[in-house]
Amino acid sequence: MELYPIFLNLTDKKCLVVGGGKVAERKVNALARCGAKIHVVSPQLTPGLQDMVNRGLVMHRRGIYQTSDLEDTFLVISATNNDATNHAVANDCMKRNIVVNVVDDPPRCSFFVPSVVHRGSLKLAISTGGSSPRLAKLIRKRLERDFSPVFGEFTDFLNTVRKQVQEQVTDPNKREQILKNLVDETTFDLVKHGDLDKAKERVNNVCYINRCQS
Ligand SMILES: C[C@@]1(CC(=O)O)c2cc3[nH]c(cc4nc(cc5[nH]c(cc(n2)[C@H]1CCC(=O)O)[C@@](C)(CC(=O)O)[C@@H]5CCC(=O)O)C(CC(=O)O)=C4CCC(=O)O)c(CCC(=O)O)c3CC(=O)O
Ligand SMILES: NC(=O)C1=CN([C@@H]2O[C@H](COP(=O)(O)OP(=O)(O)OC[C@H]3O[C@@H](n4cnc5c(N)ncnc54)[C@H](O)[C@@H]3O)[C@@H](O)[C@H]2O)C=CC1
Known part of the structure; x- marks a missing residue:
């Protein structure tokens, strides 16, 4: 089976996690950093998950999974230690076309968490x-x-420069020329060696030189 890799926007989407153990906590943390509306259903919670519930980051229904938990749900992760529950969640989701991950049952997953x-x-x-x-x-x-974390900073910088070029360079050929040349291997190596200032300078030069050419 060939998997299709995608990056999902989960902002304000209801995501249900069934189970409240350590695997559930790891998956909840990954969802939380993406702004999902997280609901957990489980008889028990780890201290870490309880803390997130107390801070209002996660909604929790204490109890065992029931089909009505799926209402308005975009994505589900079933992370219980109970096979029957995991199977039921997978089947219910498949019937409703909800994407589902079952942490101990790869064949029943419609996606894997990387x-x-x-x-x-x-x-x-x-x-x-x-x-x-x-x-x-x-x-x-x-x-x-x-x-290193410098790559994060450099990526933000490229985002800003790219937006400026898209807004300010009206000639489509010139714009394409600049965007295609914005980063190269030399610039990449500068970032890799932590020389962010030189890397930014090279990027700025690409913009400057190309904009000056008629
Ligand atoms: C299919 C998948 C479904 C899914 O969860 O999405 C799945 C399934 C299973 N994991 C199992 C075990 C372990 N999982 C980890 C760790 C991670 N597992 C994650 C993803 C995935 N795990 C998906 C496939 C990802 C892919 O495509 O490669 C990561 C990447 C992401 C995350 O969970 O956040 C996260 C690392 C995060 C990080 O640190 O970077 C470790 C390592 C450790 O704990 O040190 C072990 C023990 C060592 C081992 O088994 O290799 C078992 C056996 C359970 C048992 O028998 O008890 C199953 C079930 C089975 O294989 O049948
Ligand atoms: N995919 C992955 O990355 C990994 C998967 N696993 C598998 O994940 C599963 C869970 O592992 P842990 O979190 O360590 O287990 P755990 O025992 O810490 O937690 C299980 C949780 O499920 C809850 N639960 C049980 N029945 C339920 C039901 N009917 N409805 C709602 N909640 C219910 C329990 O209250 C508990 O909070 C295991 O089957 C394990 O083999 C383990 C390691 C990694």
């Missing part, structure tokens, strides 16, 4: 297609060493 390097709006997501989550985690740790 391992992610977070560098601001730059995200490097790794999946092994369920073959080895441990390998995905190892690769994430390697990439975290290779891609």
